[in-house]
Amino acid sequence: MCTVFVVSLITFAAFYVIPGDPARVILGPDASEGQLDALRAEMGLDRPLTTQYFDWISGAMRADLGRSLTFRQPVSRLIAQKLPVTLSIAAMSLFLTVIVSFPLGIAASGRPGKFLDQFLSVLGHVLFAFPPFVLALLMTLFLGLTLKLFVAGEYISYTESIPGFIASLFYPSVAVAIPKIAISQKFVRASVIAEKEKDYVRTAKSHGLSDIQVMRRHIVPNSLVPIITVLSILASEILGGILVVEMVFNIPGISRLLITSINTRDFPLTEGIVLYLAVMTVVVYFIADILHSLIDPRIRLR
Amino acid sequence: MSAFLVFVFVAQSLSSCTAPFRQKSRAPEGGCIYGGEVVIGITQEPGLFDPHNAVAAGDDEILFNIFEGLVKCTPSGELEPALATGYTISEDAMTYTFTIRSGVVFHNGEMLTPEDVVYSIARAAGLDTDTPLISELSGIRAVEVIGDSEVRILLDAPDAELLPFLTVAIIPRSVADINDTPIGTGPFKFSSYRVCESVVLLRNNEYWQTGIPYLDKVTFKITADMNTAFMQLRSGSIDIFPYLEPEKADQLRSDFQIISGESNLIHVFALNNRESPFNIPKVREAMNYAVDRTELIRLLMNGEGTPIFSGMSPAMGAYYNESLDGYFSYDLEKAKALLAEAGFPEGFEATVTVPSNYQHHVNAATVIADQLSRAGITLKIESVDWATWLSRVYTDRDFQSTVIALTSEFTPRDVLNRYVSDARNNFIGYENPEYDRVFQMIGNEPDENIRIEQYRQLQELLAEDSASVFFEDPRNIVAVSNALSGYEVYPIYVQDMSLVHYN
Numbered sequence: 001m002c003t004v005f006v007v008s009l010i011t012f013a014a015f016y017v018i019p020g021d022p023a024r025v026i027l028g029p030d031a032s033e034g035q036l037d038a039l040r041a042e043m044g045l046d047r048p049l050t051t052q053y054f055d056w057i058s059g060a061m062r063a064d065l066g067r068s069l070t071f072r073q074p075v076s077r078l079i080a081q082k083l084p085v086t087l088s089i090a091a092m093s094l095f096l097t098v099i100v101s102f103p104l105g106i107a108a109s110g111r112p113g114k115f116l117d118q119f120l121s122v123l124g125h126v127l128f129a130f131p132p133f134v135l136a137l138l139m140t141l142f143l144g145l146t147l148k149l150f151v152a153g154e155y156i157s158y159t160e161s162i163p164g165f166i167a168s169l170f171y172p173s174v175a176v177a178i179p180k181i182a183i184s185q186k187f188v189r190a191s192v193i194a195e196k197e198k199d200y201v202r203t204a205k206s207h208g209l210s211d212i213q214v215m216r217r218h219i220v221p222n223s224l225v226p227i228i229t230v231l232s233i234l235a236s237e238i239l240g241g242i243l244v245v246e247m248v249f250n251i252p253g254i255s256r257l258l259i260t261s262i263n264t265r266d267f268p269l270t271e272g273i274v275l276y277l278a279v280m281t282v283v284v285y286f287i288a289d290i291l292h293s294l295i296d297p298r299i300r301l302r
Numbered sequence: 303m304s305a306f307l308v309f310v311f312v313a314q315s316l317s318s319c320t321a322p323f324r325q326k327s328r329a330p331e332g333g334c335i336y337g338g339e340v341v342i343g344i345t346q347e348p349g350l351f352d353p354h355n356a357v358a359a360g361d362d363e364i365l366f367n368i369f370e371g372l373v374k375c376t377p378s379g380e381l382e383p384a385l386a387t388g389y390t391i392s393e394d395a396m397t398y399t400f401t402i403r404s405g406v407v408f409h410n411g412e413m414l415t416p417e418d419v420v421y422s423i424a425r426a427a428g429l430d431t432d433t434p435l436i437s438e439l440s441g442i443r444a445v446e447v448i449g450d451s452e453v454r455i456l457l458d459a460p461d462a463e464l465l466p467f468l469t470v471a472i473i474p475r476s477v478a479d480i481n482d483t484p485i486g487t488g489p490f491k492f493s494s495y496r497v498c499e500s501v502v503l504l505r506n507n508e509y510w511q512t513g514i515p516y517l518d519k520v521t522f523k524i525t526a527d528m529n530t531a532f533m534q535l536r537s538g539s540i541d542i543f544p545y546l547e548p549e550k551a552d553q554l555r556s557d558f559q560i561i562s563g564e565s566n567l568i569h570v571f572a573l574n575n576r577e578s579p580f581n582i583p584k585v586r587e588a589m590n591y592a593v594d595r596t597e598l599i600r601l602l603m604n605g606e607g608t609p610i611f612s613g614m615s616p617a618m619g620a621y622y623n624e625s626l627d628g629y630f631s632y633d634l635e636k637a638k639a640l641l642a643e644a645g646f647p648e649g650f651e652a653t654v655t656v657p658s659n660y661q662h663h664v665n666a667a668t669v670i671a672d673q674l675s676r677a678g679i680t681l682k683i684e685s686v687d688w689a690t691w692l693s694r695v696y697t698d699r700d701f702q703s704t705v706i707a708l709t710s711e712f713t714p715r716d717v718l719n720r721y722v723s724d725a726r727n728n729f730i731g732y733e734n735p736e737y738d739r740v741f742q743m744i745g746n747e748p749d750e751n752i753r754i755e756q757y758r759q760l761q762e763l764l765a766e767d768s769a770s771v772f773f774e775d776p777r778n779i780v781a782v783s784n785a786l787s788g789y790e791v792y793p794i795y796v797q798d799m800s801l802v803h804y805n
Contacts, residue, residue: 020689021697026349028358029696030709032437033726034428035355070349071497072481078497140533151537157499250530252498260347260498263659265689 007278008060011271012053020265021045022069043069049267056268060275066268070261075272078257083276084158086253088165089242092173094235097180104181105188106215112193120185128182132241136175136248143171155251172249176241180234187230191223198222225296232288236281335804339519340786342797343531343540347524348501351492352481353471354426354435364501364522366796368409369471369486372400372419377563377790377798379617381465385414385472385487395460395748398468400453407508408474409491410483416447421475423455423468438467438716462748466713489515489800498524503799516788516803528661541783544797547662548604551779558781562606563791565778566617568708568717569607571654571670571771576731577702579650586768588640592677593670594632595773601669602662607774612761613708614717615775617793621714623758629765637677649678655694655701658685662776663705670705670771696729707776709795714757715744721764732769 023039024031040046044055059066065075108117143149150171156164195201196219204214243255254273261269346360353369356362374384386400406414427442428434441464444456457464477485484492487510490503501522505515523540525531532550534540535558551560571593573580580586595609608616611629616622641649656667664685671681681703686694695701708720720727722741723734737760744756764772782789788801 018690019693020687021693022689024692024697025689026358027355028360029692029727030358032434034431034433034437034440035435037433038431038435039355070347072350073497081497145533145536148537151534151539154534154537154539155499157496247526248530250526250534252496252524256498256526263687263689264347264349 003282004275004278008057008271008275011274012049015265015267015270016049018265022265022267025264026070043067045069052267053271056271060271065272065275068261068269069266070264070269071266075269078269079254079272079276082252082254082257085169085251086239086242086246086255088158089169089173089176089246089251089253090235090238092166092169093177093180093238093241094231096173096177097184097234097238098231100177101181101184102188104185106192106220108185108189109192109196112189117189120189124182124186126182128179130179131244132176132179133244133248135178136172136245139171139175140248155249169251172242172245172251175245175249176238179241180238184227184230184234187227188223191226192219195219195223221295225292228288228291228295232284232291235284235288239277239280334516334788336516337518338516338804339521340517340541340799340802341521341523341539342799343525343534343543344522345525345528345531345545347498348495348522350481351484351495353473353484353486354422355481362795363797364503365471365484365486366488367490367503367520367799368484368488368492369473370488371469371471372402373465373468375466375469375792375794375796377792379619379793381469384469385419386468389465391462395462396457398455398457398464399448400455400468402451402453403510404451406487406510408487409485409506409508410474410477411508412474412476414472414474414487416451416453418475419453419472420445420447422472423453423470425473426470436467436470439464439470460746460748462750463713463715490520493519500524511800515800517799520799522797535781541786542780542789542797542802544778544780544791546779546781548606548779551781552604554781557784559784559786560779561782561789561791562777562779564608564615564617564793565776566615566793567775567778568610568613568615568772569666569774569776570613570706570708571666571773572704572706572730573770574699574702574731575733575769576699579644579646579652580702582644583768584640584644585646586770588637588644588677589674589771590630590768591633591640592637592674592679593771593773594673595630596632597673598666598669599774599776602666603774603776606779607776610772610775612765613721613769613772614714614757614761617775618714618717620754621757623761625758626761626765634676641677641679649680651680651682652702653682653684654703654705655684655686655691656705657688657691659688660707663707667705696727699729699731718757718760721760721769730770732764732767734763734767737763 023036023045027035027039044052056066067073068075068078071078104120108120111117144151154168156168158165201214201218204218242253246253246255247259258270258273261273344360344363348361348364349358350356350361351365353365356365370384372384372386373381376382385403385406387403389398389400391398402414402416402419408414423442423445424430426436427439429442429445434440441457441459441461442455443458446454448454471486473480474485477483489506489509491506493502493504495501503520505518509515525534528547531540531543535543535554554560573586573589575581599605599607599609611626612623614622616624641647654667654671656663658664667683671683674681695704718741719725721732721737722728723738740756740759744753747753747756778791780789780791785804786802787805788803790798790801792798
């Protein structure tokens with residue numbers, strides 16, 4: 001709760017410092033004084049920003065995020081419209097990260113130092129070095145424009161068609177997931193190797209369990225604990241990655257909304273989105289803690 | 303809008319006092335297909351749907367299809383009848399009387415009445431609130447219904463140039479929140495708006511002009527920037543895209559028709575007349591000689607622009623002072639000599655503050671900085687975001703120089719008003735008592751020909767004083783899918799979808 005409050009305060013401070021008048025941005029350079037005044041009065045922009053902030057924060061306490069200055073709609077309605085898009089990309093990239101990096105990591109751990117391990121290690125380093133937006137641009141260029149695997153910039157809303165929606169988010173999710181796969185794969189490998197060297201593995205083997213059984217029943221569950229921690233960090237990083245990727249793929253998600261709101265100095269909207277993102281990050285860590293306790297009974301939530 | 307022809311028309315009608323509109327038939331010629339959907343790409347988020355409040359160019363673009371006024375602009379910049387069938391202007395130019403078209407239906411099914419017209423004009427002119435929403439209408443004293451089908455507009459002072467502003471949208475009295483439920487009489491009706499995604503318009507089957515529109519559905523697709531829009535054009539998910547960069551247009555020629563027209567924009571390297579060193583007229587003059595307009599237009603627009611030397615575009619026709627063409631020629635020696643006279647033999651250092659969201663202006667600043675460096679001037683480029691530009695440069699005038707395009711204006715008065723000393727949008731801080739005096743005279747001048755002379759004189763003053771470096775009217779280049787016909791480029795910032803149809 002404290003984290004979230006600090007984040008909203010920092011956003012307010014940023015707005016306090018940067019120049020810009022939302023009424024002017026909305027109405028443009030040709031606006032008359034009458035139009036500007038009418039809009040300022042309507043939106044409450046004639047009050048000092050500090051007052052606006054306190055009004056906003058006291059509203060936020062009562063779960064009322066106010067109205068967007070630019071779009072004249074409740075902030076919560078706008079976020080509700082865009083959040084499914086961003087969360088879908090996040091979920092899809094996290095899913096891709098897990099289903100690709102686990103097999104890769106385990107495969108690499110099979111024979112450390114051998115060709116497959118080294119190859120994956122080098123590939124991992126290279127892919128990790130690619131920021132999502134570069135991948136997004138490259139994918140648009142090669143897969144979209146040259147190979148025509150998808151229509152660049154095409155976005156199908158979930159209100160129109162769910163499969164179309166998922167298809168239009170697939171490549172963006174891949175762009176976000178690739179660097180995460182690269183890093184997660186290394187953690188899986190390291191964690192599995194560390195577990196392999198533990199005494200209980202030798203004991204299990206001496207009980208006559210096969211390598212695969214040992215891997216499935218003992219090593220993987222035990223190595224999950226550190227991996228979940230890494231994944232929860234990755235999950236919050238994924239949100240950051242989506243921010244830019246959404247712009248490149250022209251996906252109208254929460255980050256397009258965030259950037260638009262900053263550009264138009266839409267104070268309540270920016271605050272609202274930042275609040276949501278902060279809450280989401282906190283929630284992700286919280287979920288990671290719960291998962292920990294589920295996997296490792298020794299860790300209990302207090 | 304370059305409404306010059308209309309003004310000539312108005313002037314003639316002043317003596318006769320009755321002017322029935324010439325009704326042009328826009329019935330479909332053979333071979334047009336009805337129906338279909340078109341996606342048009344836009345890069346600006348539409349802020350408002352209230353036509354009396356929406357003045358940002360990006361809003362007008364869309365609203366032109368939803369709302370109409372008593373008169374309407376045509377692609378050639380003339381006015382044609384819309385919701386009025388005719389009008390008279392009194393001898394003293396203080397009373398305008400309009401005959402309202404009968405049988406016009408709003409998108410919500412209500413009939414258009416003279417009361418709606420009165421309501422709309424009173425609202426836009428701020429008759430009840432004292433703050434006009436549209437400042438050009440502030441001269442209106444009263445609006446009233448006469449008889450069954452006439453509306454009379456009474457002015458505070460004579461004004462023969464009011465007609466172009468009566469393109470102001472007529473909205474139904476019954477709709478309380480027009481921004482939430484945009485209801486007009488235009489060829490298309492508002493269907494939905496999804497923030498950052500699209501604005502969808504549907505065909506108005508009850509449209510008063512028979513035969514149009516052709517399309518069933520028009521989607522204004524909002525893209526993050528020009529590059530994304532370009533990719534979508536190439537992949538075919540956008541059919542029409544206006545304000546294209548020339549080099550991008552070249553890459554599209556195989557799949558698109560490239561249509562271009564005068565954009566009636568004033569692209570200007572604006573100098574703050576109140577800030578050192580640009581407060582010295584000789585320095586400003588030197589800038590005008592040091593900037594090579596031909597090269598600039600070639601690099602920026604691939605040559606697709608008209609060099610200008612004062613604050614008006616040739617798109618304004620008769621009002622444009624063509625005798626100023628070539629007023630400044632590129633002359634580095636002269637520029638250096640002028641700088642030396644002004645006390646800067648070694649040149650100087652200055653900052654140009656450009657809005658970073660307009661790549662075109664950033665590019666222009668880069669070229670200008672390079673050209674000025676030849677005259678020994680170091681121009682530092684400072685790029686700021688649009689909101690910062692608006693408040694720091696445009697409102698607070700805290701800048702040395704900037705590059706901006708002044709948008710298409712309705713009338714010569716609108717174009718030149720911003721150089722009057724105390725005009726609130728005179729952000730360059732130009733000040734010349736002679737200019738103010740001539741501008742003042744125009745307001746009271748009933749004779750169109752004299753007004754034309756006066757407007758031309760104002761442009762001359764701007765050039766003589768080197769108010770800024772006015773350098774081009776860039777062409778508006780539009781990519782239109784080969785499957786479509788009927789797209790027209792307007793000299794104002796609108797996208798008219800009513801005549802667009804599939805072949």
